[in-house]
Structures are given as structure tokens and as C-alpha cells.
Amino acid sequence: QVQVAESGGGLVQAGESLRLSCTASGLTFATYGMGWFRQAPGKEREGVSCVNWNGAITYYTDLVKGRFSISRDGAKSTVYLQITSLKPEDTAMYYCAVFRDDFCSSSALGRPDLVHYWGQGTQVTVSI
Secondary structure (H helix, E strand, C coil), X not given: CCEEEEECCEEEECCCCEEEEEEEECCCHHHCCEEEEEECCCCCCEEEEEECCCCCCEEXXXXXXXXXXXXEEHHHCEEEEEECCCCHHHCEXXXXXXXXXXXXXXXXXXXXXXXXXXXXXXXXXXXX
16 A cells, blocks of 8 residues: 655744655655645645656756755655745645656646655645
């Protein structure tokens, strides 16, 4: 049984940092591209970042480039999203995504249909 579990969200002030974690079990972690999506109230789910199977290739949406950093640890079957300089507009539920393939691409960030498994989400709220 595949399980995808996020953690690390919370209530922070603008300018602060957070590190989100996502651990996947019940699958061969090294064979999947991984990503993070987010969804703010009243908005569609949007791709934020993704990383290919071995961590060598990463993509970010333009909105977060320079502030977000994705990485993965195969030994722990965990993908991380380091977020710095948080802004109120970053407030959203952040979802971990296991893609159907071992790669990721910039276009994949706009394709939630390419996600094989989703986590339950972790809430990030940024106050002014």
C-alpha cells in the first residue's frame, strides 16, 4: 500500500523560512519523479517544483525561483522543499506528488494528471 505523507507546514511570518518534508512508502522511491503542488483557497492546484528520480534535475515555477529549493534523499525515501523569504501569497495547502514517471519537467508542473499518488497536504500560512 502506497503512502505519501507531508510534514513541516505551519504559521509563519513573512520573510521567514520553512522546510517541508514528504516521505513515500510502499513504492520504489528511486523510480519516481517527485514534486510539490500547492492550492490556495478558491484557486486551482498549481505545480511549484519537481525533481527527477536521482535528484539531478529540478524545475520551479517562476513564482518561486530563487526562494524554493527541492531535494530528495533516497535512503529516507523523502523529498524536501526548502522555502525561504516566505510571502503572504505563498499561503496554501502544499501537496506532495509522486509522478507516473522517473523524470520531471517544466511542463509537468502544469499537469496534475501526471501525478500517480498524492499526499494529504500540509498547510502553510504566512502572516504579514
